[in-house]
Structure formats: structure tokens, C-alpha cells
Amino acid sequence: MRPLEVGERALLVEVDSGAEAQALHAELVRRRDAGTLRVREIVPAARTVLLDGLDDPRGLAAQLPTWAVPPPRANTTDTVEIPVRYDGPDLAEVAARWGVSVDEVPAIHSGTAFRVDFCGFAPGFGYLTGLPDRYDVPRRATPRTTVPAGSVALAGPYTGVYPRASPGGWQLIGTTGVTLWDPGRVPAALLSPGVRVRFVTGEVR
Numbered sequence: 530m531r532p533l534e535v536g537e538r539a540l541l542v543e544v545d546s547g548a549e550a551q552a553l554h555a556e557l558v559r560r561r562d563a564g565t566l567r568v569r570e571i572v573p574a575a576r577t578v579l580l581d582g583l584d585d586p587r588g589l590a591a592q593l594p595t596w597a598v599p600p601p602r603a604n605t606t607d608t609v610e611i612p613v614r615y616d617g618p619d620l621a622e623v624a625a626r627w628g629v630s631v632d633e634v635p636a637i638h639s640g641t642a643f644r645v646d647f648c649g650f651a652p653g654f655g656y657l658t659g660l661p662d663r664y665d666v667p668r669r670a671t672p673r674t675t676v677p678a679g680s681v682a683l684a685g686p687y688t689g690v691y692p693r694a695s696p697g698g699w700q701l702i703g704t705t706g707v708t709l710w711d712p713g714r715v716p717a718a719l720l721s722p723g724v725r726v727r728f729v730t731g732e733v734r
Contacts, residue, residue, distance in 0.1 A: 532590035539581040540590055546576065547646055547658065547686075548600075553578050554647075554722060555601035573647040573722050575656070601723070608725040611690065613639070613681050615730065617701035619669070623683060626666050634702060635730055637664070643688060643726040648718065653692035653710025655720035660688065672698030679705045681728065688728075703728075 530553070531543040544550050554573040557580065560566035566589075569582025583589060615635035624631045643659035660683075668684045673696065676682070680691045682699035691697060692709035705728075709719050720726065 530594050530596075532593050534586055534590060535579070535581075538583050538586060539579065540583060540586045540593075542578045542580070542593060544576055544578070549598075550574065550576050550578055551601050551646060551723075552598050556596070556598045574649065575647065608642075608727050609719060610727050610729050611681075611705050611707050613703040613705045613728045613730065615639075615681075615703040617681065617703050619700040620702050623666055623700050623702055627664055638688070638702065639728045639730050641728075643728070645720045645722050645724045645726060646687075647722050648720065650689075651692055651695060651710075653718045653720065654689055655709075655718075655722075655724075655726075657688040657720075657726055658686055660686065662686065666700050668698040669700060672696055676701065677704070679707070681705055 533541045533543065535541050542553060544553060550573050554571060557566060557568070557571045557578065561568055561571065567584055568580050570580070572579040572581070615638070620634055621631055624634050627634065627637070629637070641659045643657040645655040646658050648655050665686050666683050675694055676691050676697035678691055678693045680701050681703035682689050682691065682697065682701050684699040689699065690705060690707070690709055707719065711717055
């Protein structure tokens with residue numbers, strides 16, 4: 530665990546793995562909710578956690594390496610189900626990389642229990658993990674100039690859903706009509722760190 534001061538009131542904490550980042554994020558949220566940590570924002574990423582709005586970042590940086598951080602508890606909230614039609618233009622390429630038939634990709638993907646590790650890239654975009662390492666796929670060598678909103682995509686160990694049309698280099702395997710980001714909804718983001726997700730085949734609404 531390597532805390533780095535960022536400006537006057539923030540820390541960026543580097544760790545060695547995504548699992549460590551998840552565990553640290555959960556512990557920081559627990560301490561904030563218990564009132565033993567005063568912080569405005571806690572933002573997890575792949576191997577870092579940013580704490581912003583601290584009263585004493587230097588003091589916390591000295592304490593953090595002494596903390597015993599337990600593994601994160603399983604999220605007890607309901608699983609978010611995302612209906613998907615597996616019709617993406619990269620479905621055949623993903624099947625070839627996985628060493629399976631095109632028809633097997635939907636079964637493998639929809640049969641996986643996912644977890645939102647962190648959010649970023651665009652409002653509402655969650656980085657989901659759950660697929661075994663053998664299903665990692667690289668980003669496309671040439672990114673697309675426009676990926677349609679609702680595209681279900683893979684890159685490295687992650688699954689994601691594009692909340693709006695944007696450029697992107699992930700492998701597209703399907704489509705959903707679910708709204709990932711709605712400023713008129715509370716909360717605006719459908720997905721947040723720690724939330725469980727299942728993709729379900731069927732009618733895309």
C-alpha cells in the first residue's frame with residue numbers, strides 16, 4: 530500500500546491488484562460510514578483508490594500501511610439484471626479467442642456473476658469482473674470512431690456497457706437497451722462499485 534499526497538487535501542493510494550483496491554475501498558467506505566474517517570469522496574480504480582477532501586492527508590498516509598484490511602464482504606443488495614441481445618460485430622472473433630463456438634459465448638457470458646470493480650471512462654460506465662482469466666481478450670488494434678450506446682463489450686478482464694455513443698476499442702459482443710446513466714434518476718448511475726450484475730438473454734428493452 531503506497532499512499533501519495535495529491536494537492537493539499539487528497540491521497541492517491543496505490544496497491545498491487547484489483548482485489549486489494551476493492552478491499553481497501555470497502556474498508557474506507559466502512560470507516561467513513563462509521564464516522565471514524567472524514568473524507569468527501571472515495572474513488573476506486575483498477576489498482577488505486579483516491580481519497581479527496583481529507584483534513585489531514587499526511588497523517589492518514591502514515592496510518593494506512595498499519596491498517597488490517599479484510600477482504601470485501603459480498604454485496605447483499607439485489608443483483609442488477611441487464612437484458613442483452615448477443616449480436617455484437619466482434620462475437621465471432623471473441624469466440625475464436627476463447628476457443629468456443631459463437632453460440633457458446635452468450636451462455637458463458639450470461640452464466641457469469643459479475644461485480645462492478647470501479648467506474649470511469651464515461652458517466653455510468655462500470656468496469657465489471659467475473660469472467661475467468663482464460664476469457665481475457667485484448668482491445669481492438671484499431672478503435673472504432675463510434676460505438677453505439679448500449680453496446681456490451683469486453684477488454685482484458687473487464688466487461689462494460691457503453692452508456693452513450695462514443696469512440697472505443699473494446700470487443701463488442703452484444704446490445705442492451707438499459708439506461709446506465711440518467712441525471713433525472715437517484716442515483717443517476719445504475720452501476721456503482723461493489724454492485725453485482727447478471728446479463729440475461731431475452732428481449733432487449
